Amino acid sequence: MNSSPRRSRLWVDLTLLGIVGVLLIAAAAAAVGSLYREFYSPSAFVERYLTLLSEGRAAEALMVDGVAVASNELEAAGLTPTASDALLRPDAMATLTDITAVSETDTGGVFEVTVEYEAGAYAGTTTFEVERAGAVGVVPTWRFLKSPLAVIELVVKGAHTFDVNGFVIDKRQVSPDGSEADPLAPLALLVFSPGIYSVSVDTSIAATPGVAVLSDTPFTAVDVTVQAEPTSEFAALVQQRVEEFLTGCATQEVLQPTGCPFGYFVQDRIVSPPVWSIAAQPTVALEPSGNGWKIPATEARARIDVEIRSIFDGSVTQINEDVPFIVTSEITLLPDGTASIAVAGPDTR
Structure with missing residues (x-):
């Protein structure tokens, strides 16, 4: 005589358990999705690279998959194959803050990740191309399809030495021609992108205020000419x-x-x-x-x-x-x- 109410309560309990199970599964899926976006997505990959730049960890940034380039890759992209890596160091890096990935678009296996940031006093936006590199277990790994490095083609007139973000450089140290370097020939310098680079001259003979160069487009050349003035x-x-x-x-x-x-x-x-x-x-x-x-x-x-x-x-x-x-x-x-x-x-x- 009491079997019907019992069955009714059992149904209610099972229904509640089912609802709880669905909620748990949804919560777990949301958590997994959140973890994926925060740690394992293409956007997370790009943000980690920019975080390394913001912390001045140049060596680690260069080890990120797809960042380092060979001379033949530079040449194939129409860039100077003998570009110097003298600026790929903490001493030549400037402030990078407020890093935020604002969009991620799948274009057939290649993800375009757009990031906003503050490079020194300048607001910048850069889009990176990222592709799947493999997986570690079930976790995907990523690499830059195109290196985020760029090349500054720099001409400094009126001085043999100059500094970039306070890091002093002699033309003859970074030119492939060494001591025979033409003082008016462009110097090809690899730089991180994004990044802000202030080029200035401060010697007893010549000086100039800093010329700010925002490198915000990966794997391109930026032409810069600085004319020093006599003191x-x-x-x-x-x-x-x-x-x-x-x-x-x-x-x-x-x-x-x-x-x-x-x-x-x-x-x-x-x-x-x-x-x-x-x-x-x-x-x-x-x-x-x-x-x-x-x-x-x-x-x-x-x-x-x-x-x-x-x-x-x-x-x-x-x-x-x-x-x-x-x-x-x-x-x-x-x-x-x-x-x-x-x-x-x-x-x-």
Whole structure:
């Protein structure tokens, strides 16, 4: 007589157990899905790479599957195969924060993962291509289909040394030509992408504020040119050297001082050696010229005092005259970091 209520309660209990089971399965599936997205998905793979960059762990970032590249891969992609790895180190890396994967799209086995971040003071967005590399048990592994490294093709004018994010580099150390490197040839430098790279010059001769380069596209080249400017101390030194050179020219007791940009022409004879002085020194300004600088054509005046005897009647004339002339100069950077200043002019002999 009581079997019916018992069966009813059993059905209710079984139903409740079934509901609980379904909920547990759903919760487990959600947990697995959450674990997959957080730890094992293509997005998680990319975020781990960017986290290594944010922590300055360059060596570990290079060990991530698909990051390191060989010279033949660079060449096949149209990049410089001899690109230097000098910047693939913690000392040359800058701040990377607020890393967030915002989308993940399956394009037929290749996943496009888009990530937003802050590189220094710049907001950036980069899309990476990721493919399945294999599995560890049931856990999938991933690799970059295209390396996230990039190449900065850098030209620095006016200095042999420069720094990137505070890391000092000599052109001859990273050029495949070594000490024979053309100072105006682009330097190919591998960099992590994404990353912000500030290139600057700070020497006793030349300086420039940092030029910020955001590397945000994997496996591409970024062309950068930095023109260093002479420091005020160097400009003052050049002014001093030019004045010393011209003053030295004025000590020559001849009408045409040797190797100097001024002179005086007469058809008569001189009675006594001429006396030169510099009436007005040039005001030197420096302009970029190749890997060094030049002094553009600048006016100056020398003064000559000399007695001239006429070859026709023997009369003597006292000459006291200002002689205008033009000064130019090429200033070449030498391998030891000093500069060679060659003063010239249209009348130089």
